[in-house]
Amino acid sequence: MAKRPTKLQLLSQTGPSTKTCQATESVCADFLDYLRSECHLAANTIAAYGRDMQRFATWVGKRKLNQITIRDLSGYIADLQSFGLAPASIARNVVATRTFFKYLQLEGIVEGNPAELIATQKMWQRMPGVLSKSQVEAFLRSPRKTDAYWQRDIAMLEVLYATGCRASEVCSLRVRDLSLVEKHLKCEGKGGKQRMVPIGARAITAIHFYTEQIRGKLAAKSPHPPEQLFLSRSGRALDRIQLWRLVKFYARRVGIDPKISPHSLRHSFATHLLAGGADLRYVQEMLGHASIQTTQIYTHVEHSRLKKVHQNFHPRA
Structure with a gap:
């Protein structure tokens, strides 16, 4: 019986972009399971990360996760800004991406973590609305x-x-x-x-x-x-x-x-x-x-x- 390919092998395959996208979505789903079972995050937090990961998987497209660079991720953040997302939403996406790449390291899917170098701009840190x-x-x-x-x-x-x-x-x-x-x-x-x-x-x-x-x-x-x-x-x-x-x-x-x-x-x-x-x-x-x-x-x-x-x-x- 043929062995099932590992996540790293799936993500390193050449072929149609749909296969790469499917592999990325599969890893994103495993990541959310990890947050739920291992990190014990709240359901609302996991739901928010799920939306972020769906957006990220769509952006990845033809890219392979083990070949994404800091330059690529900087472009992703720029895309989020062009979509008109609120500063707080962008900041949360940055956190989600960093956490996701730490997970990829744990799973052996990537060696380095380019997401560690993503900067959260001060302009994203809005003061919360406060009533007098x-x-x-x-x-x-x-x-x-x-x-x-x-x-x-x-x-x-x-x-x-x-x-x-x-x-x-x-x-x-x-x-x-x-x-x-x-x-x-x-x-x-x-x-x-x-x-x-x-x-x-x-x-x-x-x-x-x-x-x-x-x-x-x-x-x-x-x-x-x-x-x-x-x-x-x-x-x-x-x-x-x-x-x-x-x-x-x-x-x-x-x-x-x-x-x-x-x-x-x-x-x-x-x-x-x-x-x-x-x-x-x-x-x-x-x-x-x-x-x-x-x-x-x-x-x-x-x-x-x-x-x-x-x-x-x-x-x-």
């Missing part, structure tokens, strides 16, 4: 009693800002994860990592009101009532898309930038803590960042605001 404290106050008061599920929406918005949790973390939050007497909750972040996050009095009051008023009625609509705290009108767990739409809806109501997203409240949470004097390490822990470098972007945001204050009010600015 007055904007946050107006936003949190935006649900009205005429809204269908205003009790739930107030609690949801309060939790987003009070904890700095990601949209996916808020949607997956279960009733049993709440420890309101101790004023904290347990959330599951990227890669299944759990952390305890403090929660303030206003958010606790909003949660109590929501659970007492309508959560039970919503849960009764589902044949199998979910454990999640925030439920949709059908009694199912609220998903990220529904949460995103609600945030957009209430932002428009109070005249806040339409580009706002659930992540904007996470950015605002971190920036306001640092502005109040919170230690960067504590903020890192509350946000669930694996690296302190990720949290440091919020210090740059705060510094930019301090510069603006200095320019506006210092007599010799």
Whole structure:
């Protein structure tokens, strides 16, 4: 029986470009399996990497992975810019490409790693959108009693800002994860990592009101009532898309930038803590960042605001 060719042999074959492309797509699929089973990345992260790898495999075309150079990869990044991708999306593609080539090295498909030399331009590192404290106050008061599920929406918005949790973390939050007497909750972040996050009095009051008023009625609509705290009108767990739409809806109501997203409240949470004097390490822990470098972007945001204050009010600015 003939032996099945190795990945390296497949990628070194000469022949129609379709075969090369198929081999590349196969390795990309194996890479995603590796991220899922070995690295234990979150489902949303793997989905994002999957989109990046699909774009990368299409770009590879006739090329062989073990012959790609830094010059080729620089051209790939330039192509991403020409496609009109957002700076954050380009930066993520760079990270995905670097990680992919590290995987190729582990598998013996390539010897060197040209992706290590890809530079992430400073222009790609955009400051996250942050709401002012007055904007946050107006936003949190935006649900009205005429809204269908205003009790739930107030609690949801309060939790987003009070904890700095990601949209996916808020949607997956279960009733049993709440420890309101101790004023904290347990959330599951990227890669299944759990952390305890403090929660303030206003958010606790909003949660109590929501659970007492309508959560039970919503849960009764589902044949199998979910454990999640925030439920949709059908009694199912609220998903990220529904949460995103609600945030957009209430932002428009109070005249806040339409580009706002659930992540904007996470950015605002971190920036306001640092502005109040919170230690960067504590903020890192509350946000669930694996690296302190990720949290440091919020210090740059705060510094930019301090510069603006200095320019506006210092007599010799």
